[in-house]
Amino acid sequence: MISSQQTIGFxxxxxxxxxxxGGLIANGLPAQQIxxxxxxxxxxQALTxxxxxxxxQDNRAVVNTADLFVLAVKPQMMQQVVESIRDAVQQRKPVVISIAAGIRTEALQTWLGGDIALVxxxxxxxxxxxxxxxxxxATPQVSAGQKQLAESILASVGITCWLDHEADLDAVTAISGSGPAYFFLVLEAMEQAGKQFGLSTATARQLSAQTALGAARMVLEGCGEPAELRARVTSPGGTTERAIQSLQQDQLEEIMRRALITARDRAIELSH
Ligand SMILES: NC(=O)c1ccc[n+]([C@@H]2O[C@H](COP(=O)([O-])OP(=O)(O)OC[C@H]3O[C@@H](n4cnc5c(N)ncnc54)[C@H](OP(=O)(O)O)[C@@H]3O)[C@@H](O)[C@H]2O)c1
Incomplete structure (x- = not known):
């Protein structure tokens, strides 16, 4: 998606x-195009x-060179950084991607001077x-070709999903943005239980993490719906059934639903 004539900036x-x-280079983009x-x-120096x-060291040099650039500074730096490159951005009109948590496109457009193809x-x-x-x-200014270009940057480090509404990013923050931590907590608990049963920390960690990876791969690689896959490994009267019954009695689904609502609401609160 990135042509040999294009330069990607950060x-x-x-x-x-x-x-x-790292993802772009691993996917074959020549380093000279970055x-x-x-x-x-x-x-x-460390990066080179x-x-x-x-x-x-000059942010304007990135704007003046790149066809697309990623704003990858901390949210609290964003306004100052964006306002300092506004004139250069208005002159060249590159595609701009913001990865900053909680900063809405309306604010970014205002700081950039408006009418920018912003993702x-x-x-x-x-x-x-x-x-x-x-x-x-993507804001309405982003063309189909620019969307493809923007997507290819993020697709170099994993899967991507386009959203029709900016507000959906608050839900994404709750699910996948914060999500790794939920699974780390589950892994910590499984590791603790394994240790309690007498396994070494290393064995308990390896078994639980590989199990999480395997379960995720079965869903992502189309082996079935999560509920169907769960039913398949839950034999009547077996060990899995006992554990699932215990989790459901303790209302795991409700606990997760409440946790995700608080994360989504916090994402809304933090956005400006
Ligand atoms: N890390 C994550 O998991 C994650 C996930 C989702 C979204 N994000 C978003 O990604 C963005 C970057 O996060 P990060 O974890 O990569 O932060 P980071 O490691 O602190 O990177 C920010 C970089 O910006 C540099 N910087 C500071 N002032 C600058 C300026 N005026 N001009 C140009 N660069 C400047 C910083 O340099 P100094 O250190 O020298 O100040 C630092 O190298 C944030 O907005 C965050 O919300 C991060």
């Missing part, structure tokens, strides 16, 4: 930008040692292993 060269740069900025020269991309998205931390899940929302 403003901010922290964790998320590095993950995306430019990234960071105020800290040591960070730029890892990948032979172009680095600069807002919510990736998650498994992006660091190219196993991420990202929800994307």
């Amino acid at each position: 403003i901010g060269s922290g964790h998320m930008a590095s993950a995306l740069i 430019i990234a900025s960071d105020p800290d020269p040591a960070k730029g 040692e890892q990948y032979p991309i172009q680095v600069t 807002r998205c919510m990736p998650n931390t498994p992006a660091f292993l190219q196993a991420g899940a990202t929800g994307l929302y």
